[in-house]
Amino acid sequence: MTWCSTKQTIQSDKELESENCSSIKRQSKPSEKVQHKDKETLEKTQKQLVGLQKKLKKLEKGQQKALLDDHPDDSEEGPESEDEDSIMFSSTIKPIEVIPIPEVQARPLRRVEQTPVEKRPLSPSATSPPLKSLKKPLLPVALADSVKLFLDVCAQWAESCWANVQIVPNDELDEGQCYEFTPQILGVIQRHSSTMQSRLIEPTHTQVVVCFGFRQDLNKTFHYKDPKTKTGYCKNLIIFNLISKTWFKDTEAQGVVFKQLFNPIPLETIALIWTLIDHCISKWHSGVFVQANFKEDNVSNFYKVSLADLRKWTTLNPTVMTNKRKKLFDRAFKKSGGITSGEPQIQLKGDAEERARRELEGHTGETDSEGDKHDDEASDN
Incomplete structure (x- = not known):
């Protein structure tokens, strides 16, 4: 019995060992495949990394x-062999295009030597840069006649102001130096000069309130001196008041500085005044104030008719x-206080x-008269 049990134990050990070996072999085979x-x-x-490195070097x-490009003596790289992996990436990588960037340099304002400019209005015959166009016109396009009259004046006015001010932005410029007046500077000034409409509308509102009672039967007779009898054509006081307040406000106003353009008052200017008055009266047409904008679509027809009436009246x-x-x-x-250019006239x-002559008779000029004595006493007191 003992021998049999020992034999069975040995057989079971061998079987277990063989199973362990087979399991080890089964486990070792997959690991070798993975490795x-x-x-x-x-x-x-x-x-692949080698191929990519070669490609990057070429790029x-x-x-x-x-x-x-101006170094043609540089040596060029010879052809290199490419394996299948590098060829695989050649279809996906595109060469980088190099676009040359042009050099842009800021253009500084030129400083020019100038003698001090006397502050005086510019003559209308003086040359000035041509005025091509205005991004923001001073007046509606329908008022073309009035605009054309003042186009050159705007350029002359800007150049005159530039010369009078003698702009010196810092202490680096010496006396007698200033920036040159260029067409670019003229354009900047013109883009910020579109305030004529507001300067016309505001005084017109005030004068309309003073002169008219907003009656519907007066909206077509305001230019008469007497709207009831329709007499005194173009003599209503409001016309003179608006011209005076707009273009002859003081000695530096446009009508005074450029008086040769306003003497006589142009028909286009009078037609513009009529258009402004009608525009302001129309706001009260219904008896209640209704706000309306002074635009070309609203005033162009009335302006054209008014100008035609004035020209017919002139004939x-x-x-x-x-x-x-x-x-x-x-x-x-x-009224503006302007000084006429004519010679002074003798008043005596x-x-x-x-x-x-009668006052001087009987006087020698060497003796004290009674009147002189009283003047001396008054001055002493």
């Missing part, structure tokens, strides 16, 4: 060659009409001269 696959993957990855050399008696417009200018110019003549 073999890992090795193949590693080698393939290394080949870098291609960029250097494009950037250094009735051109001489009288011209004299009336000259008188209108003289009144506005005098006629009766004034005779009175002065």
Whole structure:
């Protein structure tokens, strides 16, 4: 019994050992396959990296060659063999195009030597840069006649202001130096000069309230001196007041500085005044104030009709009409405080001269008279 049990134990041990060996063999075979696959993957990855490195070197050399075109003596790289892995990436990688960037330099303002400019209005005959176009017109396009009249004036006005101010932005410029007046500077000034509409509308509102009672039967007779009898054509006081407040406000106003353009007052200017008055009255047409904008679509027809009426009126008696417009200018110019360019006239003549002669009779100029004595006492006190 003992021998049999021992034999069975030995057999069971052998069987167990054989099972363990077979299991070890089964486990070792897959690990060897995994190691073999890992090795193949590693080698393939290394080949791909080598191919990529070669491709990157070619790209870098291609960029250097494009950037250094004026170095033709540089050696070129010879052809290299490419394996299958590098060929695989050649279809996906495109060469980088190098676009040359042009050099842009800021253009500084030029400084020019100039003698001090006397502050005086610019003559209308003086040359000035041509005024091509205005991004923001001073007046609606329908008022083309008035705009054309002042186009050159705008350029002259800007150039005159530039010369009078003598702009010196910092202490680096010496006396007698200033920036040159260029067409670009003229354009900047013109883009910020579109305030004429507001300067016309505001005084018109005030004058309309003073002169009219907003009656519907007066909206077509406002230009008469007497709207009820329709007499005194173009003599209503509001016309003179608006011309005076807009263009002859003071001695530096446009009508004073450029008086040769306002003497006589142009028909286009009078038609513009009529258009402004009608626009303001129309806001009260219904009896209640209704806000409306001064735009071309709203005023162009009335302006054209008004200008046609004025021209027709002028043909009735051109001489009288011209004299009336000259008188209108003289009144506005005098009210502004402007100085006429004519020679001063002698005031001591006629009766004034005779009175002065009688006062001097009987006086030698060396003795104290009673009147002189009283003047001395008054000055002492």
